[in-house]
Amino acid sequence: MVKKKGEPSVWLTKASADEYNETSKTVWAGKLVSDSPPVKCYRVNSPAVTFEWMDGEVIAVHLINGHYFSFVDTAAPVFCALASGASVVEIGMAIDVLPAGAASQNQYDLELDAWIARLVEEDLVKLDDSFSADSSCPEKDKWLSSVKACKSRHLSIEKFTDIEALLALDPVHDISSAGWPSRN
Amino acid sequence: MSLVAGGSIVENIRKLVELSRRQTSTCTMSIAGATITLVFLDDGFQSRVVPAFSNTDVALKSDSDLTVLLVSRRQNQQLDEIFDAGMQHFSGHPNETLVSSSEGLQFVLQRSPEAMSIIDLANHFAVFIIDSPHALTNLERGNPLKHILSAFFCQREFLVLHSAAVAHHGATILIAGSSGSGKSTISAACWRSGWSFLSDDTTLCARTGTVYGVYRTLKLQTDQSAQFSIKTAGDKLIGEDKTVFFVPDDISLRASPPIARVLVFPVVSRQSHPVIETIPSGEALRRLLASSLFFLPVTKSTTTVNLLAELARTLPAYRLTLGRNPLEIPEVIASVLQ
Numbered sequence: 001m002v003k004k005k006g007e008p009s010v011w012l013t014k015a016s017a018d019e020y021n022e023t024s025k026t027v028w029a030g031k032l033v034s035d036s037p038p039v040k041c042y043r044v045n046s047p048a049v050t051f052e053w054m055d056g057e058v059i060a061v062h063l064i065n066g067h068y069f070s071f072v073d074t075a076a077p078v079f080c081a082l083a084s085g086a087s088v089v090e091i092g093m094a095i096d097v098l099p100a101g102a103a104s105q106n107q108y109d110l111e112l113d114a115w116i117a118r119l120v121e122e123d124l125v126k127l128d129d130s131f132s133a134d135s136s137c138p139e140k141d142k143w144l145s146s147v148k149a150c151k152s153r154h155l156s157i158e159k160f161t162d163i164e165a166l167l168a169l170d171p172v173h174d175i176s177s178a179g180w181p182s183r184n
Numbered sequence: 185m186s187l188v189a190g191g192s193i194v195e196n197i198r199k200l201v202e203l204s205r206r207q208t209s210t211c212t213m214s215i216a217g218a219t220i221t222l223v224f225l226d227d228g229f230q231s232r233v234v235p236a237f238s239n240t241d242v243a244l245k246s247d248s249d250l251t252v253l254l255v256s257r258r259q260n261q262q263l264d265e266i267f268d269a270g271m272q273h274f275s276g277h278p279n280e281t282l283v284s285s286s287e288g289l290q291f292v293l294q295r296s297p298e299a300m301s302i303i304d305l306a307n308h309f310a311v312f313i314i315d316s317p318h319a320l321t322n323l324e325r326g327n328p329l330k331h332i333l334s335a336f337f338c339q340r341e342f343l344v345l346h347s348a349a350v351a352h353h354g355a356t357i358l359i360a361g362s363s364g365s366g367k368s369t370i371s372a373a374c375w376r377s378g379w380s381f382l383s384d385d386t387t388l389c390a391r392t393g394t395v396y397g398v399y400r401t402l403k404l405q406t407d408q409s410a411q412f413s414i415k416t417a418g419d420k421l422i423g424e425d426k427t428v429f430f431v432p433d434d435i436s437l438r439a440s441p442p443i444a445r446v447l448v449f450p451v452v453s454r455q456s457h458p459v460i461e462t463i464p465s466g467e468a469l470r471r472l473l474a475s476s477l478f479f480l481p482v483t484k485s486t487t488t489v490n491l492l493a494e495l496a497r498t499l500p501a502y503r504l505t506l507g508r509n510p511l512e513i514p515e516v517i518a519s520v521l522q
Contacts, residue, residue, distance in 0.1 A: 046486070047486055052489065052493035054466035054496065055497070057466030059466055059469050059473070061473060070470060072466075160474070162474050163473065163474055
């Protein structure tokens with residue numbers, strides 16, 4: 001199944017897709033702007049989160065809670081595309097050119113939504129309200145091309161918590177003007 | 185900044201600096217190109233701290249990149265009160281470390297042994313406060329001033345790794361892993377086979393790939409140390425769990441530090457013989473993160489992750505599954521150096 005450009009399902013969860021169908025007009029920043037959905041972009045939650053591209057694998061580290069994550073196969077360039085400013089629609093379009101897999105396109109869009117929701121839940125990315133739909137950069141285009149070149153559609157995420165316990169033992173305290181810091 | 189004690193940490197440090205100028209008991213040493221002077225405000229520190237370092241000169245006085253005062257808390261009433269106030273913030277875990285920063289100072293509290301490090305990196309000055317020199321445990325004597333030196337070398341853009349390091353035919357092998365993963369066992373086995381020793385716990389890695397050990401000590405499980413008949417320098421420090429060995433200068437490598445060639449991540453197993461297998465750079469970074477990122481609080485930074493990633497990308501990485509006989513390990517590691 002091939003999805004047409006501009007279809008909202010790429011960026012909407014199933015629940016919000018139903019809502020979208022009921023109210024086709026979109027209110028964005030308090031204004032009625034169009035009947036198309038707003039372009040959703042995310043940014044990496046830096047400086048709390050940092051990530052590295054490691055020969056086809058992305059390792060993202062949450063420096064506050066000590067969790068770190070591995071993204072392999074398609075998930076790796078998708079994460080980098082998201083981090084470089086690609087909108088969810090652009091990523092969905094890039095994935096769109098992949099050969100059809102076992103899942104239907106709608107199911108796949110839901111998988112992408114769920115995957116991004118998990119990134120938000122893990123505090124790795126945040127919704128970026130400052131995104132400009134016309135923005136283009138070589139970095140983003142490079143990663144979108146990488147997404148298009150992927151053979152697999154599966155968006156994986158592997159979480160590691162083995163340093164969480166170590167971090168819990170090393171809480172960071174702030175000195176206040178009252179003297180020695182109070183316990184956080 | 186008012187302290188619980190009513191004084192100022194900065195003021196107290198200034199007083200200590202004045203005290204240190206009158207102090208004649210010092211030791212200057214060279215680690216990774218930096219000159220570090222230890223000033224002993226209690227004579228008991230010298231014999232307990234200096235043996236862990238090589239390239240030391242108790243007589244030499246020169247401009248230092250870092251001056252570290254070692255002081256007993258009872259010598260200064262206000263420091264004593266600061267110490268007590270700080271210690272109240274521990275939750276009780278034996279290895280808990282707290283970090284705080286203000287006015288450019290960094291404080292690290294240790295629970296076991298109870299000690300406080302105050303680090304003023306802007307002024308190249310640090311203070312280590314402990315109940316008395318006798319309160320230093322054997323393990324602390326094996327790796328003294330770890331928090332201060334790690335903070336100092338992080339600032340100098342070294343990667344401070346929770347890693348052992350040995351060298352063979354001019355190549356350094358970095359052996360990274362969390363506590364109990366086998367770093368010291370591998371170091372001892374390589375030492376026993378005539379390889380050079382750089383570190384069994386705290387390793388400095390420069391951006392150039394040059395590797396330095398901080399301490400010339402090696403810690404082994406006390407019941408395990410008998411299988412390594414290794415010639416040590418001076419007396420061993422025998423503890424209930426671990427024994428600290430002092431590595432002789434002819435084995436300990438400091439003068440011409442070699443370049444890192446491979447990364448090895450040990451895995452303890454019950455299999456008969458050790459096996460070494462290549463791993464991708466992503467797995468290497470994950471293992472480096474697990475072993476080194478939160479080794480010390482001062483290393484929590486994006487820069488550290490970048491440096492760890494650079495290391496993982498640059499060096500071939502291997503998973504070394506340990507066998508029953510550690511003396512077979514050097515040959516297995518040597519096979520990937522060829």
